[in-house]
Amino acid sequence: MKEKMVDDDDDDDDKTIDFINFNWEPNYGDDQHDVDHHHLSETLHRLAMVEKMSGMDDLHSIIQWIGSPLLCQLFEEKESNANLTEQSSIPEINEFSNVNSSDNYTCILCYIITLHQRINTVQNYMGTMAQCRGTGGDILREAGAISALLNVVWYLMLNSNDDDCSRLDFNCMCNDHLHLRKNDDSTSFDDIVTNVLQMTAIHLATSCLGSLRDLACGSALNRSAILIWTPPPSCSNVSCMIVNGVHLLCEYVARYDGYKFEDILSMKQGEFDTTRAAEATIDCLATYTDRGKKEIRMLTNVLGVVRNTSHSTPDVCQEMFKHGIVYRLVRLLLTSSSGSRNGQATTLLPDVSCPWREASFRTAGSLINLAEKCPDVASLLATNRQLILCLLEFWGGSTANVIDKFKTSSRALHLGLAAILNAAADGGLVGGLDEVMTCVLKNETIRRTGAQKREDERKRGQNSA
Numbered sequence: 001m002k003e004k005m006v007d008d009d010d011d012d013d014d015k016t017i018d019f020i021n022f023n024w025e026p027n028y029g030d031d032q033h034d035v036d037h038h039h040l041s042e043t044l045h046r047l048a049m050v051e052k053m054s055g056m057d058d059l060h061s062i063i064q065w066i067g068s069p070l071l072c073q074l075f076e077e078k079e080s081n082a083n084l085t086e087q088s089s090i091p092e093i094n095e096f097s098n099v100n101s102s103d104n105y106t107c108i109l110c111y112i113i114t115l116h117q118r119i120n121t122v123q124n125y126m127g128t129m130a131q132c133r134g135t136g137g138d139i140l141r142e143a144g145a146i147s148a149l150l151n152v153v154w155y156l157m158l159n160s161n162d163d164d165c166s167r168l169d170f171n172c173m174c175n176d177h178l179h180l181r182k183n184d185d186s187t188s189f190d191d192i193v194t195n196v197l198q199m200t201a202i203h204l205a206t207s208c209l210g211s212l213r214d215l216a217c218g219s220a221l222n223r224s225a226i227l228i229w230t231p232p233p234s235c236s237n238v239s240c241m242i243v244n245g246v247h248l249l250c251e252y253v254a255r256y257d258g259y260k261f262e263d264i265l266s267m268k269q270g271e272f273d274t275t276r277a278a279e280a281t282i283d284c285l286a287t288y289t290d291r292g293k294k295e296i297r298m299l300t301n302v303l304g305v306v307r308n309t310s311h312s313t314p315d316v317c318q319e320m321f322k323h324g325i326v327y328r329l330v331r332l333l334l335t336s337s338s339g340s341r342n343g344q345a346t347t348l349l350p351d352v353s354c355p356w357r358e359a360s361f362r363t364a365g366s367l368i369n370l371a372e373k374c375p376d377v378a379s380l381l382a383t384n385r386q387l388i389l390c391l392l393e394f395w396g397g398s399t400a401n402v403i404d405k406f407k408t409s410s411r412a413l414h415l416g417l418a419a420i421l422n423a424a425a426d427g428g429l430v431g432g433l434d435e436v437m438t439c440v441l442k443n444e445t446i447r448r449t450g451a452q453k454r455e456d457e458r459k460r461g462q463n464s465a
């Protein structure tokens, strides 16, 4: 019933050619390090395709395997000091750093191969909208897919604030993979392996989040499954803050606190410090790094899950609000999309070629969804004039003369936007509504009255027939 009342329960992802054509793939070949990285990455990927996984012939056991602890958690050290609220840098999405390999031997290349195998399996079984929506989504949920995907995303976050990989022992390599190490320059090889490990971990998280995004689309039961998920037992302090799937999603957004989209895209390998990221943006504007492209893709997928999970789901919205996601989304949106046009401060809708356009739209969409089902969020968002204008721009889809666009639009105003505007009109916004906001609300009233009239006439016509 709840599902039928809304008309925008859809994954309105950007399908513009520019977005698809953006060169998301890493650019290799600039120096030998990149070439070696690419080569090793490809080799491990190939090995993951070849190595057979035994004992799995039905969907249930395949999904169980996807959600099982990663190699490292099997012999996890109990010494995490992770505290996500206190960090000043982006933590690694990679839980390998807590492994004391002298006590617990494992081959790091074998480990990367198992990550690749999970990526392949997630993509094969739940990598498309067709697999994740409708009946397919129900079957996957019943087989435990949502729980499995959240497990992986959670495992990857565990102990992830340690980007010092000094505890990795690169000498522990199995006989199968020993030949991949180059004898001439072991330091460089360690760098390359660390890099490949981090990139593969981000890739796996991105794949899992992409599937969760599609599973959450159009299914109240799947959204509910995300909310009621609880983390597997762990000693990590991170787990204290995360008691359900919604919290986990919020923490992935929190990972980018203090960053603009363009900062994230310019992030260099090994440079996760906020100040350095900011400097990098000034120094080499629009120099997007391979690491940055992977990060923005992951963030875009997280935001997709947040938007789809918050859709028409009050308990999820309440939980997201309580976990502080609203402030983070607002910051992300405003710092990344404010600018000036003709000397006037304004918000800027990223154009179709902009690689964070989709992330921006999903951020705005999440906020509007949250405001629709959570009056606290609507009141909060109503206090910020720049934000309201920004959300209107995003919803209207154009920066060009917003008033004219809304005057002629017959499209129903999103209930979340209506809630924000009404809260602003009720004294929430210092200085009251401006011309555009007043126009949008008035237009919506006219549209609703008209629609009601037509509906009444239709009913009268039916009765007299």
Ligand SMILES: [Zn+2]
Residues within 6 Å of the ligand: 107, 108, 109, 110, 111, 173, 174, 175, 176, 177
């Ligand atoms: Zn190995």
